[in-house]
Amino acid sequence: MTDKQAFVTLIFSKPWGELIGRIAEIVAGYPLYALSLLMPRKNNRWVLGTNVGFADNAKYLYFALEKEGEEAYWICPKRKAAKELRAQGVRAYYKYSRKGLHYCLTARYYAFTYHSHDINFFTSGGAKKINLWHGVGIKKGSTAVNGAIPYWLKRFLFPYRNERLAMFLSTSPVMNRHFQQMFNFKNDCIYEGMYPRCAFLRQDLRLIEEHIQQHETEATRALAERMKTAKKVYIYMPTWRATLKDTFIEVAGIDFDEIEQIMQQTDSLFLVKLHPAVKIERTYSAREHVVFMDRNMDIYPILPFTDMLITDYSSIYYDYLLMDNKEVVLYPFDIEEYQRDSDSLAFDYDEYTPGKRVYTFTEFVEVLQGGSYPVEQREWVVETFWGKNYKEKNTKQLIENIKAAKSTDEKAS
Secondary structure, three states: OOHHHHHHHHHHOOOHHHHHHHHHHHHHHHHHHHHHOOOOOEEEEEEEEOOOOOOHHHHHHHHHHHHOOOEEEEEEOOHHHHHHHHHOOOOEEEOOOHHHHHHHHHEEEEEEOOOHHHOOHHHOOOOEEEEOOOOOOOEOOOOHHHHOOOHHHHHHHOHHHHOOOOEEEEOOHHHHHHHHHHHOOOOOOEEEOOOHHHHHHOOOHHHHHHHHHHHOOHHHHHHHHHHHOOOOEEEEOOOOOOOOHHHHHHHHOOOHHHHHHHHHHHOOEEEEOOOOOOOOHHHHOOOOOEEEOOOOOOOOOOHHHOOEEEEOOOOHHHHHOOOOOOEEEEOOOOHHHHHHHHOOEOOOHHHHOOOEEOOOHHHHHHHHOOOOOOOOOHHHHHHHHHOOOHHHOOHHHHHHHHHHOOOOOOOOO
């Protein structure tokens, strides 16, 4: 596919309403951006957001900021999402509402997952921009859209892809080099700290239970209570495979009826959290001991109360190892095809993802029938991806360093 064909596909794959709305936002956005450069910004005011809802590092930084007495607001791309979050006690606003614009234009700090577009690029002039990112691990990442359209048009349509950052949150020397290569950073913005979502995981369980009761949805609270009744809780979190799409479970050979029988016999619980792009969970939802989690449910309040993670190439592996006394089993049933077809691994899988491996569903079942599977090289893996001083890192420290970071104007990277 040529760059021109890729661009046409990119544009016309969007619904017409969304496309027209995006064009209108760009036309009105550049004058708004010029205004934002002139606005006085309040030094303890933060706006945060992601492109995946109220989740990820930005969510947990929001709660940490509230505890520190900072003025924090969650900015949403849809009015409905903002209204739902306000009902949960979150100070959330639609980005083009009166209050949303006010807070975006006067906040000193923008903290997001990918780009300031997660909040509102056109109100961000002169703010400190903090990219919290969304995961460490062995994958290369993708910047394919950069080559799909002419440079000048990319700059016009996606100006946030060229913004300079006050800080990019990394976690270790190994990850520093990885992100430097991945994004080709030309400004000295990498800060080595701890992801807010992972600092949350390492809290005392009592504090996490309090958080669930105070801040999480009714569905999350109900699942947390259900988990307390099980002797052992497994969670299966596989990587998204573009080549398999919704046939993933069939190719993996997983029989949920058999898993249900084992869970009943052992009085255990088997949670399944598929990638949001996989749309098959409703087919498998009618079982007592096998629970398909909603794709929008935040996994981080749940993880500390699980006993074993079953995954493959997912970055959740590295987050999970931060918690003590957890077991991990890897199910890379398609390892040869994945490595051949995806070309997506930046590190050697065998070396950097140690642990018990199973390659067939028969072996998968044997794991569920008993045994203990701690990761023998856990400390080495954790220090490699989270730094040797990972136990000393916390979100309060991150907030202090964000405040100390130098501001940058919008310039091409």
